[in-house]
Amino acid sequence: MARPSLREKIIESGVRTLHERGYAGAGVREITSDAGVPQGCFTNHFRSKEAFAATILDRYHERTQAIMDGTLRDKGRPPVERLRAYFDAITERLEAAGWRYGCLVGNMSLEVPEQSEVLRTHLVEVCRALTDAFAEAVRAGQDAGEIRGDLDAGDVATFLLAAWEGAMMRMKVDRSPQPIEQFKRVIFASILAPGVKAGSPQ
Template sequence: MSRKSIRENLLKAGDQLVWNTGYAGTGVRDIVEAAGARPGSFTNHFTSKEDFVIEVLDRYFAYVSGLVEEALGDRSVRSVDRLRRYIDLITGKLADADYSRGCMIGNLSLEASFDNERLRAHLSKLFATWRGPFEACIAEGLEKGEIAPLGSAAELADFLLSAWQGAMLRMKVDRSPAPLATFRTIVFSTVFDGGKHA
């Protein structure tokens, strides 16, 4: 097996482990075993578990960024409808996982905020990058009067992503789509109401 395929197998196996057991619960030995790799192979490709998990996160973020572009990229669609499209698209992905997985970035943020400064800083950077396309979409909506001017585009993008992360957290606890539906109903009848506030 080539070095490239061993590395890929480690990342794929680790991705599943990080989803299932989080950062603290995922050990290097577990990753190697799940990948069917030889003991010691991990250190041939990664300098630490931290580096490994950051790469897993970056791969996940690339996937999420594709979903963001799919939902928000068509500027011929009203900004609020693009935001709604994103929420609906992600809700479908969450349903496919029986409302048990949530968001890897949000999941790891709960762990990394206290005892791993490098991972915490990387997650913070991902959230800031993630905000960008939402901020641009919301700025269009503010300019066209489709979104209530309750803050700047950056503040409203932060609010949207933070509140959505909270809804997903509650969804995981309850194993129910109800928190997602409540979030969608309230946020699109208040701040992102399509201009009905005007």
């Protein structure tokens, strides 16, 4: 197997470093040190820290999309089960991190919009893609009679993402899974069609 390029090592390390330390807390020195590469390698591959952060967001989003492909977009599951599978898959990752770091997209959404218009615009695009994936699952649930039909799918999707990010933010503060579990209980109790249990077709 080919050895990873220096650029790839910086990106892989950068996902972890920005996730754990935040945009402001992760300097070029920390990023390259964590990657085990000379500091000069950074400027060879990225024109700025801002451009680097955009690349990190893209890599993180690719990983999230891969999880969505196996959950939200899995047509072999009932739609509500797709939603639950997605939240459960992310919960496993949050638990593995000790309930400490939450979502990189949410973290950066709190930190960078006033610092960088480039990153703010990038975050808008990422959040739109996440919302679209939720909306697709919600519409499928409405078509199957699993999710309330009196709700606009786009509104539900926007609320799902906002509430999920908020739950992860509170999780980081509490260092506890309780906000995540509360989110799941309230969300599914709120959006399910009457007589439908979460994860079960009507």
